[in-house]
Amino acid sequence: MSNAAESATATTSSSFLRGRVASLLAIAPLGVWTCNHLWNNLSAFQSADAWEKSVTEYAHPLAQMFTGILVLVPLMLHTVWGMGRLFTSRSNVSSYPMWENVKYLVQRLSAIGVLFFLGAHIFKAMIEPRLKTGHGERFVDIAWHMRHHPPTLVVYILGTLAVAYHLANGIATFAMSWGLVASKASLRKSEWLNWTAFAILLAMSWGSIYAMWVAGA
Numbered sequence: 001m002s003n004a005a006e007s008a009t010a011t012t013s014s015s016f017l018r019g020r021v022a023s024l025l026a027i028a029p030l031g032v033w034t035c036n037h038l039w040n041n042l043s044a045f046q047s048a049d050a051w052e053k054s055v056t057e058y059a060h061p062l063a064q065m066f067t068g069i070l071v072l073v074p075l076m077l078h079t080v081w082g083m084g085r086l087f088t089s090r091s092n093v094s095s096y097p098m099w100e101n102v103k104y105l106v107q108r109l110s111a112i113g114v115l116f117f118l119g120a121h122i123f124k125a126m127i128e129p130r131l132k133t134g135h136g137e138r139f140v141d142i143a144w145h146m147r148h149h150p151p152t153l154v155v156y157i158l159g160t161l162a163v164a165y166h167l168a169n170g171i172a173t174f175a176m177s178w179g180l181v182a183s184k185a186s187l188r189k190s191e192w193l194n195w196t197a198f199a200i201l202l203a204m205s206w207g208s209i210y211a212m213w214v215a216g217a
Protein backbone atom coordinates (compact mmCIF):
# COMPACT_ATOMS: atom_id res chain seq x y z
CA MET A 1 0.00 0.00 0.00
CA SER A 2 1.34 3.50 -0.85
CA ASN A 3 1.98 6.07 1.91
CA ALA A 4 -0.92 8.21 0.65
CA ALA A 5 -3.31 5.23 0.71
CA GLU A 6 -2.07 4.22 4.17
CA SER A 7 -2.59 7.71 5.58
CA ALA A 8 -6.07 7.97 3.95
CA THR A 9 -7.04 4.64 5.58
CA ALA A 10 -5.69 5.82 8.97
CA THR A 11 -7.63 9.12 8.69
CA THR A 12 -10.85 7.30 7.77
CA SER A 13 -10.56 4.82 10.62
CA SER A 14 -9.70 7.52 13.19
CA SER A 15 -12.68 9.65 12.12
CA PHE A 16 -14.86 6.51 12.27
CA LEU A 17 -13.61 5.90 15.83
CA ARG A 18 -14.25 9.55 16.81
CA GLY A 19 -17.80 9.21 15.43
CA ARG A 20 -18.36 6.03 17.47
CA VAL A 21 -17.08 7.64 20.68
CA ALA A 22 -19.14 10.83 20.13
CA SER A 23 -22.24 8.77 19.36
CA LEU A 24 -21.79 6.58 22.46
CA LEU A 25 -21.15 9.58 24.76
CA ALA A 26 -24.29 11.26 23.39
CA ILE A 27 -26.39 8.36 24.73
CA ALA A 28 -24.47 7.63 27.94
CA PRO A 29 -23.82 9.63 29.98
CA LEU A 30 -25.29 12.65 28.12
CA GLY A 31 -28.71 11.32 27.06
CA VAL A 32 -29.22 9.40 30.32
CA TRP A 33 -28.29 12.49 32.35
CA THR A 34 -30.63 14.67 30.26
CA CYS A 35 -33.58 12.31 30.98
CA ASN A 36 -32.72 12.30 34.69
CA HIS A 37 -32.42 16.12 34.72
CA LEU A 38 -35.85 16.53 33.09
CA TRP A 39 -37.34 14.03 35.55
CA ASN A 40 -35.83 15.92 38.53
CA ASN A 41 -37.28 19.19 37.22
CA LEU A 42 -40.78 17.72 37.57
CA SER A 43 -40.41 18.24 41.33
CA ALA A 44 -41.40 21.84 40.46
CA PHE A 45 -44.94 20.44 40.82
CA GLN A 46 -44.24 19.59 44.51
CA SER A 47 -42.61 22.65 46.06
CA ALA A 48 -39.76 25.15 45.76
CA ASP A 49 -37.83 23.15 48.35
CA ALA A 50 -38.27 19.83 46.56
CA TRP A 51 -37.12 21.39 43.26
CA GLU A 52 -34.00 23.00 44.78
CA LYS A 53 -33.09 19.72 46.54
CA SER A 54 -33.39 17.55 43.46
CA VAL A 55 -32.07 19.98 40.81
CA THR A 56 -29.52 22.33 42.38
CA GLU A 57 -28.20 20.66 45.54
CA TYR A 58 -25.52 17.98 45.90
CA ALA A 59 -24.71 15.82 48.91
CA HIS A 60 -21.04 16.85 48.72
CA PRO A 61 -19.00 19.43 46.71
CA LEU A 62 -17.07 16.49 45.22
CA ALA A 63 -20.33 14.96 43.97
CA GLN A 64 -21.07 18.27 42.26
CA MET A 65 -17.62 18.36 40.65
CA PHE A 66 -17.89 14.73 39.56
CA THR A 67 -21.32 15.30 37.99
CA GLY A 68 -20.02 18.42 36.26
CA ILE A 69 -17.13 16.49 34.71
CA LEU A 70 -19.28 13.48 33.85
CA VAL A 71 -21.70 15.68 31.92
CA LEU A 72 -19.75 18.67 30.63
CA VAL A 73 -16.76 16.78 29.18
CA PRO A 74 -18.94 14.39 27.09
CA LEU A 75 -21.08 17.39 26.06
CA MET A 76 -17.98 19.27 24.89
CA LEU A 77 -16.64 16.26 22.96
CA HIS A 78 -20.03 15.55 21.35
CA THR A 79 -20.44 19.24 20.45
CA VAL A 80 -17.01 19.46 18.79
CA TRP A 81 -17.77 16.29 16.79
CA GLY A 82 -21.32 17.49 16.01
CA MET A 83 -20.06 20.87 14.72
CA GLY A 84 -17.64 18.98 12.47
CA ARG A 85 -20.54 16.87 11.13
CA LEU A 86 -22.61 20.03 10.55
CA PHE A 87 -19.88 21.50 8.34
CA THR A 88 -18.92 18.31 6.50
CA SER A 89 -22.28 16.63 5.81
CA ARG A 90 -24.93 18.11 3.55
CA SER A 91 -28.70 17.58 3.54
CA ASN A 92 -30.17 16.42 0.19
CA VAL A 93 -33.76 17.09 1.20
CA SER A 94 -34.31 19.66 -1.61
CA SER A 95 -33.48 17.04 -4.29
CA TYR A 96 -35.05 14.07 -2.46
CA PRO A 97 -37.80 15.37 -0.14
CA MET A 98 -38.26 12.02 1.64
CA TRP A 99 -39.28 11.63 5.28
CA GLU A 100 -35.87 10.24 6.35
CA ASN A 101 -34.10 13.20 4.70
CA VAL A 102 -36.44 15.69 6.40
CA LYS A 103 -35.62 14.07 9.79
CA TYR A 104 -31.89 14.24 8.97
CA LEU A 105 -32.21 17.99 8.28
CA VAL A 106 -34.29 18.63 11.43
CA GLN A 107 -31.73 16.65 13.51
CA ARG A 108 -29.08 19.12 12.36
CA LEU A 109 -31.26 22.23 12.78
CA SER A 110 -32.20 21.06 16.29
CA ALA A 111 -28.46 20.59 17.04
CA ILE A 112 -27.95 24.33 16.36
CA GLY A 113 -30.91 25.16 18.60
CA VAL A 114 -29.55 22.89 21.36
CA LEU A 115 -26.12 24.53 21.05
CA PHE A 116 -27.50 28.06 21.62
CA PHE A 117 -29.97 26.92 24.28
CA LEU A 118 -27.35 25.01 26.30
CA GLY A 119 -24.90 27.93 26.05
CA ALA A 120 -27.49 30.27 27.58
CA HIS A 121 -28.94 27.69 30.00
CA ILE A 122 -25.59 26.55 31.43
CA PHE A 123 -24.47 30.14 31.93
CA LYS A 124 -27.72 31.63 33.29
CA ALA A 125 -28.95 28.69 35.38
CA MET A 126 -25.72 27.05 36.53
CA ILE A 127 -22.72 29.40 36.44
CA GLU A 128 -24.14 32.90 37.01
CA PRO A 129 -26.13 32.18 40.24
CA ARG A 130 -23.12 30.41 41.79
CA LEU A 131 -20.78 33.29 40.87
CA LYS A 132 -23.20 35.95 42.14
CA THR A 133 -24.64 34.26 45.23
CA GLY A 134 -22.45 31.22 45.97
CA HIS A 135 -25.35 28.79 45.55
CA GLY A 136 -27.46 27.27 42.79
CA GLU A 137 -30.46 28.93 41.18
CA ARG A 138 -33.38 29.59 43.58
CA PHE A 139 -36.81 28.29 42.59
CA VAL A 140 -38.44 31.71 43.18
CA ASP A 141 -36.05 33.27 40.64
CA ILE A 142 -36.58 30.78 37.84
CA ALA A 143 -40.36 30.70 38.50
CA TRP A 144 -40.53 34.51 38.49
CA HIS A 145 -38.64 34.66 35.16
CA MET A 146 -40.89 32.01 33.57
CA ARG A 147 -43.95 34.05 34.51
CA HIS A 148 -42.82 37.65 34.07
CA HIS A 149 -39.93 37.59 31.57
CA PRO A 150 -41.31 36.42 28.18
CA PRO A 151 -37.87 35.92 26.52
CA THR A 152 -36.96 33.37 29.27
CA LEU A 153 -40.24 31.50 28.73
CA VAL A 154 -39.82 31.44 24.92
CA VAL A 155 -36.16 30.34 25.12
CA TYR A 156 -37.05 27.47 27.49
CA ILE A 157 -40.04 26.36 25.39
CA LEU A 158 -38.08 26.34 22.11
CA GLY A 159 -34.79 25.12 23.63
CA THR A 160 -36.38 22.11 25.30
CA LEU A 161 -38.32 21.37 22.08
CA ALA A 162 -34.97 21.20 20.26
CA VAL A 163 -33.42 19.00 23.00
CA ALA A 164 -36.44 16.62 22.97
CA TYR A 165 -36.30 16.22 19.18
CA HIS A 166 -32.49 15.98 19.00
CA LEU A 167 -32.27 13.31 21.70
CA ALA A 168 -35.32 11.29 20.60
CA ASN A 169 -34.26 11.21 16.95
CA GLY A 170 -30.66 10.65 18.09
CA ILE A 171 -31.70 7.49 19.96
CA ALA A 172 -33.17 6.16 16.70
CA THR A 173 -30.11 7.06 14.56
CA PHE A 174 -27.87 5.63 17.29
CA ALA A 175 -29.79 2.34 17.14
CA MET A 176 -29.36 2.27 13.34
CA SER A 177 -25.70 3.22 13.28
CA TRP A 178 -24.84 0.60 15.93
CA GLY A 179 -26.77 -2.09 14.04
CA LEU A 180 -29.43 -2.50 16.75
CA VAL A 181 -32.16 -2.01 14.15
CA ALA A 182 -31.71 -3.10 10.57
CA SER A 183 -34.75 -4.92 9.18
CA LYS A 184 -37.77 -3.04 7.75
CA ALA A 185 -39.96 -4.18 10.68
CA SER A 186 -37.47 -3.00 13.30
CA LEU A 187 -37.06 0.33 11.46
CA ARG A 188 -40.82 0.81 11.71
CA LYS A 189 -40.64 0.04 15.44
CA SER A 190 -37.76 2.50 15.88
CA GLU A 191 -39.90 5.22 14.23
CA TRP A 192 -42.54 4.52 16.89
CA LEU A 193 -39.88 4.55 19.64
CA ASN A 194 -38.56 7.84 18.25
CA TRP A 195 -41.92 9.64 18.51
CA THR A 196 -42.77 8.10 21.89
CA ALA A 197 -39.42 9.24 23.32
CA PHE A 198 -39.98 12.70 21.77
CA ALA A 199 -43.46 12.97 23.37
CA ILE A 200 -42.20 11.85 26.81
CA LEU A 201 -39.17 14.19 26.79
CA LEU A 202 -41.30 17.10 25.63
CA ALA A 203 -44.05 16.39 28.19
CA MET A 204 -41.46 16.33 31.01
CA SER A 205 -39.86 19.59 29.79
CA TRP A 206 -43.03 21.57 29.13
CA GLY A 207 -44.64 20.11 32.27
CA SER A 208 -41.83 21.53 34.44
CA ILE A 209 -41.98 24.88 32.63
CA TYR A 210 -45.74 25.00 33.22
CA ALA A 211 -45.29 24.19 36.96
CA MET A 212 -42.76 27.05 37.24
CA TRP A 213 -44.99 29.44 35.30
CA VAL A 214 -47.88 28.68 37.67
CA ALA A 215 -45.65 29.05 40.75
CA GLY A 216 -44.29 32.35 39.37
CA ALA A 217 -47.69 33.98 39.78
Ligand code: HEM
Binding pocket: 022, 023, 024, 026, 027, 030, 031, 034, 075, 078, 079, 081, 082, 083, 085, 086, 089, 107, 108, 111, 112, 114, 115, 118, 163, 166, 167, 169, 170, 171, 173, 174, 175, 177
Ligand atom coordinates in the same frame (compact mmCIF):
# COMPACT_ATOMS: atom_id res chain seq x y z
C1 HEM B 1 -28.14 17.60 25.65
C2 HEM B 1 -27.19 17.61 24.73
C3 HEM B 1 -27.13 16.63 23.58
C4 HEM B 1 -27.54 15.33 23.52
C5 HEM B 1 -28.18 14.50 24.64
C6 HEM B 1 -27.26 14.85 22.18
C7 HEM B 1 -27.54 13.58 21.72
C8 HEM B 1 -27.30 13.12 20.43
C9 HEM B 1 -27.53 11.77 19.98
C10 HEM B 1 -28.06 10.63 20.83
C11 HEM B 1 -27.18 11.72 18.66
C12 HEM B 1 -27.21 10.51 17.73
C13 HEM B 1 -25.86 9.84 17.65
C14 HEM B 1 -25.86 8.73 16.62
O1 HEM B 1 -26.57 8.82 15.62
O2 HEM B 1 -25.11 7.79 16.81
C15 HEM B 1 -26.74 13.04 18.26
C16 HEM B 1 -26.35 13.39 16.99
C17 HEM B 1 -25.88 14.64 16.64
N1 HEM B 1 -25.61 15.68 17.48
FE1 HEM B 1 -26.14 15.77 19.46
N2 HEM B 1 -26.68 15.86 21.44
C18 HEM B 1 -26.57 16.97 22.27
C19 HEM B 1 -26.04 18.19 21.93
C20 HEM B 1 -25.50 18.52 20.70
C21 HEM B 1 -24.88 19.77 20.39
C22 HEM B 1 -24.70 20.94 21.35
C23 HEM B 1 -24.50 19.70 19.09
C24 HEM B 1 -23.75 20.81 18.37
C25 HEM B 1 -24.01 21.32 17.31
C26 HEM B 1 -24.90 18.41 18.55
C27 HEM B 1 -24.74 17.96 17.25
C28 HEM B 1 -25.13 16.74 16.74
C29 HEM B 1 -25.10 16.35 15.35
C30 HEM B 1 -24.68 17.21 14.16
C31 HEM B 1 -25.57 15.04 15.29
C32 HEM B 1 -25.78 14.18 14.04
C33 HEM B 1 -24.50 13.50 13.68
C34 HEM B 1 -24.69 12.59 12.48
O3 HEM B 1 -25.55 11.71 12.49
O4 HEM B 1 -23.96 12.80 11.54
N3 HEM B 1 -25.49 17.71 19.56
N4 HEM B 1 -26.81 13.87 19.36
